[in-house]
Amino acid sequence: MTDLPTTNALRILQSADEIRARLAGEFSSVHGISVNEFLMLLHLEKAPKHRLARVELAKRMHVSASTITRMAAPLEKIGLLARDADERDARLSFVVLTDAAHTKLSEAKATFAKQAGYVFQDRWGEDELGQLSGFLERLLAGTLSRLA
Amino acid sequence: MTDLPTTNALRILQSADEIRARLAGEFSSVHGISVNEFLMLLHLEKAPKHRLARVELAKRMHVSASTITRMAAPLEKIGLLARDADERDARLSFVVLTDAAHTKLSEAKATFAKQAGYVFQDRWGEDELGQLSGFLERLLAGTLSRLA
DNA sequence: GCAATATGCTTGCAGATGCAAGGATATTGC
DNA sequence: GCAATATCCTTGCATCTGCAAGCATATTGC
Numbered sequence: 001m002t003d004l005p006t007t008n009a010l011r012i013l014q015s016a017d018e019i020r021a022r023l024a025g026e027f028s029s030v031h032g033i034s035v036n037e038f039l040m041l042l043h044l045e046k047a048p049k050h051r052l053a054r055v056e057l058a059k060r061m062h063v064s065a066s067t068i069t070r071m072a073a074p075l076e077k078i079g080l081l082a083r084d085a086d087e088r089d090a091r092l093s094f095v096v097l098t099d100a101a102h103t104k105l106s107e108a109k110a111t112f113a114k115q116a117g118y119v120f121q122d123r124w125g126e127d128e129l130g131q132l133s134g135f136l137e138r139l140l141a142g143t144l145s146r147l148a
Numbered sequence: 149m150t151d152l153p154t155t156n157a158l159r160i161l162q163s164a165d166e167i168r169a170r171l172a173g174e175f176s177s178v179h180g181i182s183v184n185e186f187l188m189l190l191h192l193e194k195a196p197k198h199r200l201a202r203v204e205l206a207k208r209m210h211v212s213a214s215t216i217t218r219m220a221a222p223l224e225k226i227g228l229l230a231r232d233a234d235e236r237d238a239r240l241s242f243v244v245l246t247d248a249a250h251t252k253l254s255e256a257k258a259t260f261a262k263q264a265g266y267v268f269q270d271r272w273g274e275d276e277l278g279q280l281s282g283f284l285e286r287l288l289a290g291t292l293s294r295l296a
Numbered sequence: 297g298c299a300a301t302a303t304g305c306t307t308g309c310a311g312a313t314g315c316a317a318g319g320a321t322a323t324t325g326c
Numbered sequence: 327g328c329a330a331t332a333t334c335c336t337t338g339c340a341t342c343t344g345c346a347a348g349c350a351t352a353t354t355g356c
Contacts, residue, residue, distance in 0.1 A: 004277035009264035010296040011284035016164030017210045062165045064314050091321050091334040116157035129152035135280045136159035148158040239304040239351050
């Protein structure tokens with residue numbers, strides 16, 4: 001496997017699996033939301049007015065529109081999300097963060113940061129973390145959906 | 149978001165989603181297998197004798213044992229996988245690559261390499277690809293399941 | 297040796313997800 | 327203006343996945 005793009009793509013897939021596995025347990029037990037739901041809240045937090053049309057949210061999360069419909073429903077029920085209509089276009093139905101969601105987000109971010117800290121705990125210097133960050137930013141350049 | 153570990157963890161999750169989305173379409177339409185099934189074959193290819201106990205395969209793929217049972221079944225049906233028993237321990241049931249799987253793997257690897265090439269097409273020099281590769285290797289150090 | 301425990305695998309059930317179809321609303325072509 | 331088309335959202339269905347339970351086999355403690 002001397003092909004560097006292939007190697008890097010495989011390693012990114014595997015690294016993401018490792019990170020996801022680390023996060024999954026603590027997220028659902030401590031915060032009552034899944035990692036995907038957390039990422040959904042992050043996308044909304046980053047958006048203007050903390051709201052996005054469902055189709056737009058779907059694109060940014062790489063999921064189908066129906067998944068957005070179904071992911072949002074329980075989060076509306078527990079008061080983390082609300083609905084907002086567009087005055088001009090009655091087809092649009094925005095997903096909006098509530099105040100409770102901001103609180104939940106700050107808690108969940110702390111968990112995320114803690115786990116991310118473990119992942120990069122050993123043998124990583126500040127400069128190396130910065131270099132990796134730069135490479136990943138380049139990889140995500142051009143995607144609408146960058147969260148960080 | 150000045151916390152570098154957090155930024156890097158988020159970017160890895162997003163990069164993996166991008167890469168997966170790129171691969172998914174061509175994989176199922178051209179090769180008739182999903183990305184996950186491809187990764188399963190890769191794990192087996194890397195293993196001694198091209199075979200692994202189901203529990204071991206589950207650990208390496210970060211999925212449950214039941215998922216292995218259900219993922220392997222259709223692949224056995226289409227002749228890419230076979231079963232192998234352990235003479236000492238009757239509980240063990242190995243998953244083994246068939247010859248057909250080696251053929252399928254080399255085709256699928258070409259697709260993977262092509263898509264990985266697109267991902268790193270622009271503005272990436274050989275030296276930078278090597279540096280990124282080194283960082284990701286460090287991230288995966290200590291995991292049993294490294295494929296590359 | 298045998299009971300108690302541990303391990304490997306499979307299956308029933310529930311939750312998550314994508315696709316295709318359908319209903320509602322907007323936009324376009326004429 | 328109106329028909330044709332496009333867009334947004336939701337829902338039915340199929341698929342994938344995890345968890346918990348169950349069964350078979352190994353290992354351990356005595």
